[in-house]
Amino acid sequence: MFIKDSVNEVKKRESALKFINDFISNNKKENSGFGNENIQLYDLTGLAGGFLANSEDLSLLETYVGPAVFENRLEPLAKEHLGGEKVLALNRTSSGLLASILALVSGGDHVVHFLAELPSHPSIPRSLKLINNTSYSEFDNIDKFCDEGICNNTSLIIVTGSTMDHKVLSEKDFEKIVHLRNEKEFATGKKIPILVDDASGARLRIAVYNQKRAIDYGANLAITSTDKLMQGPRGGLMAGDGDLINIVKSKAHQFGLEAQAPTIMAIVNALKVYNSKAILEGIEKKDNLAKLLSKNFDNFEKTPTGIMINENGLKAEINSKINKEIVSNSSNSDISDSDYCFLFSMILLKKEGIITIPSVSMPGVSNTIRFDLASKDALNLDLNTLNNKIIRAFDELLLLYGNNNEIKRILFDNFK
Numbered sequence: 001m002f003i004k005d006s007v008n009e010v011k012k013r014e015s016a017l018k019f020i021n022d023f024i025s026n027n028k029k030e031n032s033g034f035g036n037e038n039i040q041l042y043d044l045t046g047l048a049g050g051f052l053a054n055s056e057d058l059s060l061l062e063t064y065v066g067p068a069v070f071e072n073r074l075e076p077l078a079k080e081h082l083g084g085e086k087v088l089a090l091n092r093t094s095s096g097l098l099a100s101i102l103a104l105v106s107g108g109d110h111v112v113h114f115l116a117e118l119p120s121h122p123s124i125p126r127s128l129k130l131i132n133n134t135s136y137s138e139f140d141n142i143d144k145f146c147d148e149g150i151c152n153n154t155s156l157i158i159v160t161g162s163t164m165d166h167k168v169l170s171e172k173d174f175e176k177i178v179h180l181r182n183e184k185e186f187a188t189g190k191k192i193p194i195l196v197d198d199a200s201g202a203r204l205r206i207a208v209y210n211q212k213r214a215i216d217y218g219a220n221l222a223i224t225s226t227d228k229l230m231q232g233p234r235g236g237l238m239a240g241d242g243d244l245i246n247i248v249k250s251k252a253h254q255f256g257l258e259a260q261a262p263t264i265m266a267i268v269n270a271l272k273v274y275n276s277k278a279i280l281e282g283i284e285k286k287d288n289l290a291k292l293l294s295k296n297f298d299n300f301e302k303t304p305t306g307i308m309i310n311e312n313g314l315k316a317e318i319n320s321k322i323n324k325e326i327v328s329n330s331s332n333s334d335i336s337d338s339d340y341c342f343l344f345s346m347i348l349l350k351k352e353g354i355i356t357i358p359s360v361s362m363p364g365v366s367n368t369i370r371f372d373l374a375s376k377d378a379l380n381l382d383l384n385t386l387n388n389k390i391i392r393a394f395d396e397l398l399l400l401y402g403n404n405n406e407i408k409r410i411l412f413d414n415f416k
């Protein structure tokens, strides 16, 4: 296994970022940045974000003036987006989850997490590990959650609105969880807040599934990632009950987790221009791309706004295409199925200019290769071209099969 721990993951990320930087430096004339019409690098992660600002905004970015102005502008826009009584901007969604867990959970407590499909975002279990003597359970089966989810010492219920792979929570399940929580609160007289990790869900659930905002179902806190399916900076935006936001905010300030003025400014501008049109166009395109891909592949799946192939799918695809003699001749115990996901993502980047999450991601996140057609860069990429890029990248992967030295070089260094 080549990518087996956080250090290796950071190393492959550095290799990918170095490639992107070299690419941008070498193509300066055509590349005034992502989103430019002439780019040949396409960010299809769905996390491309953006940093919208005008010169008046920039002149206000001072340490105290900045937050004074932009927090005030943020409040009404964020309440409209997420609901709630009070809002808080954070460095990342992970920062907001950490601040909430530090604020609402103590030693001896139990925390339960429900999501449409495991695994959860790693920041949730990792944050909980920082508090001694807590217990944590996660469920993706609602009946099991109803039977075993909430215990007498449960102090926080976390619900993920849409997973890293865009598996979306059903409205029915969400309502059951809120109902169960209400019953437990009534029986014990103890408050059990519901925190919704709505990183992409705050837009996906609403634009695509016609659901309501998490707060409208009875959640007490909701947090979203401001670079997912909207043109914002990497950041976290939280809203909810005033008393809870107050204590989470105080924790955030103690540990430096709160967003600084430039991020708040860019979140404000992203919320101003947000509309669900790009997301809805992505849905239309994905059916066409799925059809094109099905001529060569069997294991790509549709996501709400694009297509994806996960670890098992990629393995099945490789096994069905690879020459069996090569398989038996190569000593392949060193390389894992997960490594092939990172490799495919890295070939897509370094050979085809397509950025997908596994090549550039932070440690611990999903290794699924997702092509998000609601991405801004997808507007400039014709579906036949994308189909061909995916075919060529997969052929390259087959060529590299068994050549572990070369695979290592592509994961951690650069192509010659």
Ligand SMILES: *Cc1c(COP(=O)(O)O)cnc(C)c1O
Residues within 6 Å of the ligand: 092, 093, 094, 095, 121, 123, 160, 162, 163, 164, 197, 199, 200, 225, 234, 235, 236
């Ligand atoms: C992206 C994501 C996060 C983390 O967001 P960051 O901004 O990277 O911290 C947390 N939970 C889910 C479900 C996500 O998709």
